[in-house]
Amino acid sequence: MRRREFITLLGGAAAWPTKVGAQQPERMRRIGFLFGRPPSDRDLNHLDEFRRGMHDLSHMEGKDFVLELRYADRQYGSLTGLAEELVRLKVDVIVAAGSPSIRAAQQATTTIPIVMAATGDPVASGLVTSLARPGGNTTGLSSLSPDLYTKHLQLIAMLLPKLARVAVLTNPGSSTHNAVLSAVENAGQAAGITIHPIDVGTPEEIIRGFANLKQAQSDAVIVVPDSFLNGQTQQIAELSIKYRLPSTMGIREYVESGGLMSYGSNLADHFRRAATYVDKILKGAKPGEIPVEQPTKFELVINLKTANTNPQIE
Numbered sequence: 001m002r003r004r005e006f007i008t009l010l011g012g013a014a015a016w017p018t019k020v021g022a023q024q025p026e027r028m029r030r031i032g033f034l035f036g037r038p039p040s041d042r043d044l045n046h047l048d049e050f051r052r053g054m055h056d057l058s059h060m061e062g063k064d065f066v067l068e069l070r071y072a073d074r075q076y077g078s079l080t081g082l083a084e085e086l087v088r089l090k091v092d093v094i095v096a097a098g099s100p101s102i103r104a105a106q107q108a109t110t111t112i113p114i115v116m117a118a119t120g121d122p123v124a125s126g127l128v129t130s131l132a133r134p135g136g137n138t139t140g141l142s143s144l145s146p147d148l149y150t151k152h153l154q155l156i157a158m159l160l161p162k163l164a165r166v167a168v169l170t171n172p173g174s175s176t177h178n179a180v181l182s183a184v185e186n187a188g189q190a191a192g193i194t195i196h197p198i199d200v201g202t203p204e205e206i207i208r209g210f211a212n213l214k215q216a217q218s219d220a221v222i223v224v225p226d227s228f229l230n231g232q233t234q235q236i237a238e239l240s241i242k243y244r245l246p247s248t249m250g251i252r253e254y255v256e257s258g259g260l261m262s263y264g265s266n267l268a269d270h271f272r273r274a275a276t277y278v279d280k281i282l283k284g285a286k287p288g289e290i291p292v293e294q295p296t297k298f299e300l301v302i303n304l305k306t307a308n309t310n311p312q313i314e
Contacts, residue, residue, distance in 0.1 A: 031065050046268040080104045095117050120144035120225075141293045149168075152184075163193055218245065222247070246260050247260050277290060
């Protein structure tokens with residue numbers, strides 16, 4: 001009798017590890033991050049905000065997920081190779097910041113979900129089919145619409161009642177370049193303000209552009225952000241101060257760099273919100289069926305120190 005009990009106990013003990021194994025948590029998820037810029041750049045690199053968003057949704061880094069970070073360090077041609085590297089790692093989702101990074105990820109995979117953490121107008125850029133039903137393997141957040149920059153023109157006009165000529169600094173390589181410029185030109189025409197476009201694609205062109213717009217007697221500068229110009233906030237702020245030109249940009253990091261004013265959505269909040277998209281995808285949602293989120297809250301930030309250096313501001 002005791003022998004049978006002993007054999008039964010051994011049988012139970014032999015089966016026990018299998019039962020425990022079945023109760024183990026799912027494998028750790030891999031989340032790829034793709035940046036066109038170096039990790040030293042503050043804007044478009046709000047990883048702590050993404051981590052906070054994941055934590056709030058009960059995803060613990062190192063326990064439930066790991067991050068695979070890839071930076072192009074402004075060598076945008078290397079983004080494709082970095083995206084392909086993430087695909088080879090078989091990450092569960094790719095979070096991409098900026099249109100060049102998103103496009104590189106889309107070229108590298110049509111199956112791995114892609115979350116846009118920061119981009120302008122994804123429909124105008126051709127990154128998604130529509131905001132309501134983006135389709136394909138991409139969804140996420142939009143930070144820009146062309147109409148936003150008509151508001152920048154209005155704000156500058158409020159600061160400068162005698163405003164007559166405004167320069168618009170844009171990167172011709174940006175996919176939203178034409179739409180934004182057209183919107184600002186139409187608004188300027190309606191208000192009797194001349195719009196002077198300045199196309200820049202390198203730091204050297206920014207220097208020449210500021211010298212030219214000063215010679216053209218521009219009263220102020222509107223900077224349209226993109227992956228390149230977002231990385232030049234310090235240079236642009238210093239030049240606008242040097243030439244005593246009131247300026248505005250769509251990201252608050254510009255004001256933190258010394259620029260006069262910013263008006264737009266908060267990029268740090270975009271990265272925190274990107275975690276909600278990752279959470280849905282990891283739980284089985286299809287990215288092409290998750291609507292792209294547009295900003296509903298905008299912040300106006302003014303650098304009072306810089307404002308005091310512009311005597312034309314009333």
